[in-house]
Amino acid sequence: MENRRDTAKAERRSRIIKAARDLIRETGDAGLSMRALAAKAGVSLATPYNLFGSKRAVLVAVLEDIKGFGTRFASFKSPDPLERILRAARLAVSYYEADPVFYRALWTSILAASASEERSAIFNQKRDSFWMKLLDDAVAEGLLLPDIDTAVLLRNLDYTFRSVMLHWVIAEIDLDDIQPAVGYGYALALRGAATPKGQQLMLKRLKTFQAQCPTLSAKNAGRLADAETTA
Template identity: 50%
Template sequence: MSRREEAKAERRHRIIAAARDLIKETGDTGLSMRAIAARAGVSLTTPYNLFGSKRAIVIALLEDVREFHERFSQLRSVGPVDRIFQAVSITIAYLADDPDFYRTLWTEALRFDSKELRGELQSPQRYGFWFSLLGEARNEGALLPGLELDPLLHALDGVYVAAMLAWVLGAIDVQEIEAHVSYGYALVLRGAATPEYSAAIEEKLMGYQRDLMTLRPAVVAA
């Protein structure tokens, strides 16, 4: 990385850190670009040049999950299906650690129309990570060999965003998010699995179903 690129990355980091601090202090994403720039110690034009909009900064905050890759790298020894669900578990753990902050971010993110939201959430970094993860599962024989990964990834994203919307609206608690997301992922992946892995995914599906029934017994009884 050149010095210019390093300086650009450092300014991006300062802007993201400034936005995170301001949102945690105020509990609101309605802060101005001027306030973000001042806290980051950069010119007013810098956030616009590096991100383009406050919306992009909010999405960058959702993606700025510290230590995620370090935690995930410790799971390389587990099987291809388990890696997918462990990645979900690690992701949701960040929400549970700071629910007020992440709920504020998701409330802001879900104000965008569906086309904008999908485009923003499918950043090259996020898309690349999950595409690679699904590709490994296909290469290792867990997913059907002729399966196109792009529509599969979009289907899984639909499950994730739906769970975030339910959380923002108060339909589910933060403790329920992982079970909801993982149950939806298992439903999607079971249809994409090879015969050798179908039973393992079905076992996970039934396990997450039990979790959901335990978490929301009143709904099941109704």
């Protein structure tokens, strides 16, 4: 009997998570209405609260359900902590490339001034601990300067990521531009905080990302051509 109850509970939970993901895609808003969510999932209004407790918890569950990030990242083996940081950023962006409609809607909502609940669902303690460990490992390996405050460095990396997301949301850059833009910004920040050994490694990566980044003039020329075509 207990197993049946657990199975039914897990099934309702999965339906709610899927409904939340679909609603975000359809409405372009991550500020979920629990009433709309319950209707979409075909459950009572009380069920999302009973299973999750809050809208924020639902959003966290949606992100964790989609990602499986930790498992995928754990399969990446590299002795270089700085490369692992860049790899983690690359993996994160790969989810955006796989489901741009969902993530554009999510970030459109996150960047709104009133979206503190949505932001806290993404930029949470578990997520910060993951990135802090990567940065601290780089310090321990002598690739980042020992007097660098890794918490401040992480905040700077977050500023870079959010800036790239803003430019994507407002269509200043294309989906294909996100990977090199994030990689370049991260490598640049890490090089500034690195030891001489780490600086050499990041300079190589910077040059790689730089070659992948479209120039401003090329972007403008492309937009002008598009405008002339549709005129």
